[in-house]
Amino acid sequence: MDLRNGIGLRPLGNTPAEFEQDLLSNLYYRRGTTVESASAQDAYETLALTVRDRLAARRARTSAAQYAANPRWVYYLSAEFLFGRQLSQNLLYSNTGEVAAAALKAFGLAPGEVEELDVEPGLGNGGLGRLAACLLDAMATLDIPAVGYGIRYDFGIFKQAFADGAQVEKPDAWAFQGNPWEFPAPDDRQTVFFYGHTTRDSDGNTTWIPGEIVLGEPSHMLVPGYGTDTVNIVRLWSARGSESSFDLSRFSAGQYAEAVQEAVRAENISKVLYPDDSTELGRELRLKQQYFLVSCSLRDIIRRFRLRNAAWSEFAGKTAIQLNDTHPTLAIPELMRLLVDEEGLSWDEAWEITQRTFAYTCHTLLPEALETWPVALFERLLPRHLEIIYAINEGLLGEVRSRFPDDLDRVRRMSLIQEEPERRVRMANLAVTGTTAVNGVAELHSKLLAETTLRDFAELWPAKFRNVTNGVSPRRFVRLANPSLADLITSSLGDGGWINDLDRLEDLAPLADDPAFLSRWREIKRANKVRLGLGDPDSLTDVMVKRFHEYKRQQLKLLHVITQYHRIKNNPGGSYVPRTVLFAGKAAPAYHAAKSIIRLINAVARVVDEDAAVAPYLKIVFPPNYNVTLGELIIPAADLSEQISLAGKEASGTGNMKLALNGAITIGTLDGANIEIRDRVGADNFFLFGLDTPGATALRAAGYNPRAYYERDDELRAALDAIASGAFGGVGQEVADSLLNRDEYLTLADYRAYVDCQSEVDEAWQDQDRWTRASILNTARTGFFSADRTVRDYISTIWHVDPVHVPHP
Numbered sequence: 039m040d041l042r043n044g045i046g047l048r049p050l051g052n053t054p055a056e057f058e059q060d061l062l063s064n065l066y067y068r069r070g071t072t073v074e075s076a077s078a079q080d081a082y083e084t085l086a087l088t089v090r091d092r093l094a095a096r097r098a099r100t101s102a103a104q105y106a107a108n109p110r111w112v113y114y115l116s117a118e119f120l121f122g123r124q125l126s127q128n129l130l131y132s133n134t135g136e137v138a139a140a141a142l143k144a145f146g147l148a149p150g151e152v153e154e155l156d157v158e159p160g161l162g163n164g165g166l167g168r169l170a171a172c173l174l175d176a177m178a179t180l181d182i183p184a185v186g187y188g189i190r191y192d193f194g195i196f197k198q199a200f201a202d203g204a205q206v207e208k209p210d211a212w213a214f215q216g217n218p219w220e221f222p223a224p225d226d227r228q229t230v231f232f233y234g235h236t237t238r239d240s241d242g243n244t245t246w247i248p249g250e251i252v253l254g255e256p257s258h259m260l261v262p263g264y265g266t267d268t269v270n271i272v273r274l275w276s277a278r279g280s281e282s283s284f285d286l287s288r289f290s291a292g293q294y295a296e297a298v299q300e301a302v303r304a305e306n307i308s309k310v311l312y313p314d315d316s317t318e319l320g321r322e323l324r325l326k327q328q329y330f331l332v333s334c335s336l337r338d339i340i341r342r343f344r345l346r347n348a349a350w351s352e353f354a355g356k357t358a359i360q361l362n363d364t365h366p367t368l369a370i371p372e373l374m375r376l377l378v379d380e381e382g383l384s385w386d387e388a389w390e391i392t393q394r395t396f397a398y399t400c401h402t403l404l405p406e407a408l409e410t411w412p413v414a415l416f417e418r419l420l421p422r423h424l425e426i427i428y429a430i431n432e433g434l435l436g437e438v439r440s441r442f443p444d445d446l447d448r449v450r451r452m453s454l455i456q457e458e459p460e461r462r463v464r465m466a467n468l469a470v471t472g473t474t475a476v477n478g479v480a481e482l483h484s485k486l487l488a489e490t491t492l493r494d495f496a497e498l499w500p501a502k503f504r505n506v507t508n509g510v511s512p513r514r515f516v517r518l519a520n521p522s523l524a525d526l527i528t529s530s531l532g533d534g535g536w537i538n539d540l541d542r543l544e545d546l547a548p549l550a551d552d553p554a555f556l557s558r559w560r561e562i563k564r565a566n567k568v569r570l571g572l573g574d575p576d577s578l579t580d581v582m583v584k585r586f587h588e589y590k591r592q593q594l595k596l597l598h599v600i601t602q603y604h605r606i607k608n609n610p611g612g613s614y615v616p617r618t619v620l621f622a623g624k625a626a627p628a629y630h631a632a633k634s635i636i637r638l639i640n641a642v643a644r645v646v647d648e649d650a651a652v653a654p655y656l657k658i659v660f661p662p663n664y665n666v667t668l669g670e671l672i673i674p675a676a677d678l679s680e681q682i683s684l685a686g687k688e689a690s691g692t693g694n695m696k697l698a699l700n701g702a703i704t705i706g707t708l709d710g711a712n713i714e715i716r717d718r719v720g721a722d723n724f725f726l727f728g729l730d731t732p733g734a735t736a737l738r739a740a741g742y743n744p745r746a747y748y749e750r751d752d753e754l755r756a757a758l759d760a761i762a763s764g765a766f767g768g769v770g771q772e773v774a775d776s777l778l779n780r781d782e783y784l785t786l787a788d789y790r791a792y793v794d795c796q797s798e799v800d801e802a803w804q805d806q807d808r809w810t811r812a813s814i815l816n817t818a819r820t821g822f823f824s825a826d827r828t829v830r831d832y833i834s835t836i837w838h839v840d841p842v843h844v845p846h847p
């Protein structure tokens with residue numbers, strides 16, 4: 039038996055008899071129950087274990103092949119992973135869907151009932167976390183040796199409910215029933231330091247004497263590739279108190295709370311995901327989370343490196359660490375600390391290794407989303423890292439001064455330390471300085487990063503700056519979310535290989551003129567609307583699903599809806615295209631303006647619903663708790679995709695890609711990846727409106743006055759007056775006031791163009807063949823947005839890693 043190659047394993051067969059046998063074994067031996075007394079939860083957990091075992095066998099072979107190859111690994115560090123449900127994915131990837139359905143009958147269960155018990159691990163806020171999950175999926179599919187690192191939050195993104203139309207947040211104890219998809223590995227625990235002070239010996243070596251010690255306990259989930267034997271992992275860290283953190287003497291003295299307070303304090307670090315999307319709030323616990331992730335992960339990466347390698351000079355050649363936004367940026371000073379303080383390397387050697395190892399993905403242009411932390415907090419929490427950051431800063435500013443002599447203002451702007459109004463550490467500057475490459479996430483975003491947000495750095499190090507346009511997993515967002523469409527594509531293209539070779543969707547384009555194909559396409563879209571079960575399946579399903587943020591401009595969509603409502607009311611005999619307008623998304627709990635917009639949408643929905651004259655033409659639905667699972671239901675049902683952010687604000691967007699791939703036509707601005715979508719699908723198959731980035735900048739420079747738009751546009755005035763007058767309940771005044779007096783995102787400036795563009799949408803809808811043709815061409819021409827292409831771009835421009843093929847047994 040050759041244990042090292044993972045081939046000593048008893049093969050797990052996928053015949054119905056073999057699968058049923060394993061299911062029974064797992065029910066008895068691992069779940070510890072019997073068929074007679076098994077609950078639905080038992081059935082779910084047992085099925086999950088049986089499927090997981092099949093992937094674990096592949097994992098064993100993957101690990102053997104990867105260790106033998108000793109390749110350069112990709113380590114993807116991210117504070118968020120928005121995975122989505124695991125069961126349906128793992129059934130598909132292990133090709134056990136059919137045998138599993140048959141075996142479940144033994145329990146008297148339908149696959150759907152079990153699916154409902156599969157809880158989505160909501161360990162992310164939105165686009166950034168979902169991107170991380172899509173990239174892991176693509177890396178495994180492309181046989182790239184990779185490990186994801188994140189935090190195993192006890193509570194993921196809150197569950198959204200509505201009370202009287204207002205968002206209320208409920209905790210998401212996603213693993214309350216346990217999580218059958220993960221493997222705890224307490225023996226790989228790492229020790230993490232916080233607080234304390236530093237000392238220097240006579241040789242100048244520095245030691246950090248910590249004030250608090252916390253343990254990081256990993257567990258991993260399997261990340262299978264599709265159509266390959268590779269199974270990678272994602273490691274998630276939980277914070278634990280040390281063995282001595284339970285104070286037995288206090289407990290014996292009856293001081294129960296005090297006896298566990300140290301352990302509680304430690305465990306709070308991984309207790310909850312911060313629910314803020316695109317803004318930063320500087321909470322000490324958040325910085326502790328970031329350092330906790332980084333410290334545990336780097337030690338684990340080094341442990342793995344040492345399994346096959348010895349010399350530090352080889353480290354960067356074997357290790358590519360991608361920082362998903364600035365949240366894991368502390369990895370830069372932490373690696374410096376490990377190399378210099380613990381491993382005794384010289385500063386210059388360590389800096390060379392560090393810079394070669396890391397790369398940084400920036401996800402924003404919004405200044406309020408650029409992380410900074412008070413120096414005073416660093417001094418207390420991470421005293422050694424602050425010293426290292428100062429030393430890095432000295433090197434940086436020396437380089438700036440020698441390249442741009444006498445440009446004091448530039449030196450001030452580029453410093454890792456902001457001086458006014460309060461001394462703070464600028465994490466993006468640190469991330470750019472300590473890495474080999476910096477990338478934006480769409481062409482426009484990368485360009486604007488280099489021209490505006492990170493301009494000084496792009497002038498100093500132009501070669502560092504790259505673009506890697508985001509992508510999405512076609513497995514999850516087409517094959518799993520839209521199985522009927524995937525089947526149609528497979529039968530049209532002759533085989534299912536297109537799922538891993540998404541450019542082949544182009545071969546659908548000629549079918550856009552085939553009447554039989556058009557009608558089949560329409561039937562599938564309609565059936566997806568029936569499956570969703572919200573609104574008339576024959577109406578135009580107009581979808582805006584994403585986090586609530588003023589820059590994304592749900593308020594603009596709402597102004598259009600109210601205008602449409604007024605048009606129907608004022609002319610009840612007119613002819614209108616029936617629309618179902620679907621909103622979904624969460625607002626950060628402390629984001630008052632976004633929550634007001636949510637309340638207003640729900641209020642408008644109620645008024646419209648109760649109006650019998652309008653109801654046949656307009657329905658507003660707002661299902662609560664948008665997450666990956668809900669997205670998988672909504673996206674395949676969409677006719678129209680709303681991507682209406684103010685130009686220059688959305689870094690990329692990935693919802694836009696998911697919707698286009700599922701045949702929704704975009705109405706959008708020239709923002710983020712919308713531009714690249716439009717370039718590919720063609721101007722005739724995209725509804726473009728509104729200001730572009732230079733237009734928005736110019737308008738603001740000229741002194742933007744929203745009230746002027748209000749005064750000169752009758753329909754806009756009517757909509758805002760209705761909102762302000764309380765026609766839709768209490769929060770209207772506030773939303774109207776913000777739009778009329780500030781309108782930071784130029785909503786009123788884009789209103790007329792948007793509403794007129796929506797009239798073009800209505801007109802296009804009336805020619806169903808034309809619409810369906812455009813829908814097909816959207817799918818056919820957006821294969822570029824596969825996360826596989828994104829990963830290939832990262833490989834060729836940043837990571838320079840090779841795949842490791844896992845032989846089939």
Ligand SMILES: *Cc1c(COP(=O)(O)O)cnc(C)c1O
Nearest residue numbers: 164165584665666669691692693
């Ligand atoms: C894709 C996705 C997002 C990102 O949507 P954008 O429209 O790009 O902001 C957010 N949340 C979930 C659940 C997603 O699946």
